[in-house]
Amino acid sequence: WWWLVWWDTTSFFLADRGWDVFTLHYTVRGPLSTMLEPSMIKYHMLFKRLWALKHVEYVVCSKIWKDMICHAKLLRSMKKDLTAITIPLQFYTSTMIHFIQQIQYYILFEVIECSWMNMLERIEKARALDDILEAHQEFLKDAHDGAFFNLNANIFSTMDSAFSACLKLEKWQQNFYDLCMKELSARKAEEEMIKISGVKGKYGLTADKRLERDQERKLFEECLPKLNCELKVIVKDFETHARTVLLALASSNDHNLQLFGTRLDFNEYYKKRDQNLDAPLTFAKLRVSSMMVRQRNSNNRYNN
Template identity: 50%
Template sequence: MGSELNQVLYRLHLLTSEMIHFIHQMQYYILFEVIECSWAELQDRVQSAKALDDILDAHDEFLNAIKCGAFLDSNSGQLCQNMENVYDGIIRLELWQNKFYEICFKELSARKEYKNHIFISEEAGEFGVTAERQLERDQERKIFEQIIGSYHKSLDNICADYEKAVRCFLLALNSHNDHNLQLFGIRLDFNEYYKKRDQRLCVPLTFEHMRMSIMFNGNKSLAGSRYSAMN
């Protein structure tokens, strides 16, 4: 049975790994870069507050910072929609996977029952199964193979839709004015898998390219100042 499922399981494991990576990076970003950093800033402002209004203002800004960082503010509508599309793909795979495993375990049980029936009949001296039972099992197996083929195609569709959703989300991050979000996009696409598939992710410059450009320009300025000093 494994040989019949190898291609589907291989593609499923790859897609699952992609989704797990996305979820882990999103969780890290929300917990540490948004909530924890905002909380540290809130504590500093509370410690330096001179009146109750200062604390209330700091708390309001704390909540607004979290809403903005989690793409829940009014200015992050497109980012939020793109993120929801990614999670819709993850939920879609979960539903697909539950049905897929249900069908596979049902077929596995049928095959075990068939082998057990043969074993019992041989023990009783009946030697195997009837031609009708053999034909019925062969037909069930063909139906199972057809179902697996259709599930393979539907998995390919889920993969394509998920990849498109992630590319749109990365494009929104990459074109954002916030360098932290650009850096977050780089972490999501750490091996540049999506970037190689969509040239739009190369424009505008990512945070990494901006940093390299700044360093290069800084080195040129430093070299120029040294040259002037020598003259």
């Protein structure tokens, strides 16, 4: 059997882009169709979720981060003017990368990969077709639950809002670097004009050129604080949704989700900024409480 990626024209909207209209379809024949065809919708749903994660990862890791590295070299001469923005931008981007990659790793390896291995073990022990179908349905259920469908759908909805903030950061960064490159080109042109005038024996710029250049520089300097405020709004939106996700994970009865939440906030960056994250029974507290229970049980056995 084989798979095919195709354009989902049935749910196409004018605002959609290439990332939005891709879907996954399995084309199978024979006995495998008995197992896959009834479950095709669930595979479509899983693919959409993983594809959305891959989209955000590509934007943050391959576009935002790489553009940041490239422009850091190009704009080295403007470092003093841009440090107040570029340093926080690097920190915020690193935070987003960690958040996205941990979610992707959890769904792909801790959920889908483990569920797949469990299904293979059950298939090897199967004695009838019904056993195989049951193992496959159990795999899909575990994959969907672990990918934040069903009961945990509200958690991924909040994650999706955090991802939207990451996509907004891409547009913001593009505007920021366009402005910086325009200013850099103007400064280089100014230096070139000064050199040319020096060769001709006319040192410096004319009064009109100097006035024009001063106005351009003033506009550039006025735009930087505005861009900095826009960046803080985007980051605040992202962190608000990230803290909501962490709160939902910490409040979950599933120990795996609680552990996943502690890994998302491994250095307690969000916890230090939100007192609500101290309220629920986190995985660390559960571990301590379970250790205390085991200690009491061992003491009781010793006393008896």
